[in-house]
Amino acid sequence: MKQLEDILKTTKPIPLNTKTVLNISYSSIWIKDTVTAVLKPFDISNEQFNVLRILRGKKGSPANLQDIQDRMINKMSNTTRLVDKLILKGLVERFTCEKNRRKVEIFITKSGLKLLKDIDPIITQAEQEITRNLTEDELKTLNLLLTKLRS
Structure with missing residues (x-):
């Protein structure tokens, strides 16, 4: 287990x-890189994966861009661009509401649901690998401390 000083190559x-x-930032990037590597064969980004999971969570109900943006982990993501890319891949559909033409409804497609079903066990395995050195109590404590840090 490398210490942060070793990673940064500092003796100071x-x-x-x-x-x-620095440790939290480094760990965040390490986790993101690990998940990115898992998603790469499926040709989707972490942010696109996040959008698909948000839409799956709607259980067939539509979402609008603001709903998706509010639930995104990375709030800096360009939600419109992410949805457009997912539409091109056939993983989501966008419809203009007939009653209110300014309202856009976004749905996950069957292909999107199938992709998530294929990815889910691989992501679960990656998450277990990422957290393999921590006990259940340590994971609970870490979650508690990270929540406290953000409050």
Whole structure:
């Protein structure tokens, strides 16, 4: 298990607050890279995967761009562009509401649901691999501390 100082190749002590922020940032990128590698064979990004899971969670009900944006993990994502790419791949559909032409409804397609069904066990395995060095109690504590950090 490499210490942050080894990763950063520094012998100088890092102040605890700085070390904590750097450690969280480094870990976040490491996790994202791991998930990106899992999704690469399926030709979708982390953000596109997030949109598909949000739409699957709607259980057949439509979502609009604002609904999706509100639930995105990465709030900086361009939701319109993500949805457009998923439409081109046949994974989602977009319809203009007949009663209110300004309202756009977005649905996951059967192909999108099948893709998620194929990816789910692989993502679960990757998540287990990412967290393999932590006990269940440590995972609970880590989640508690991360939530507390954001509050």
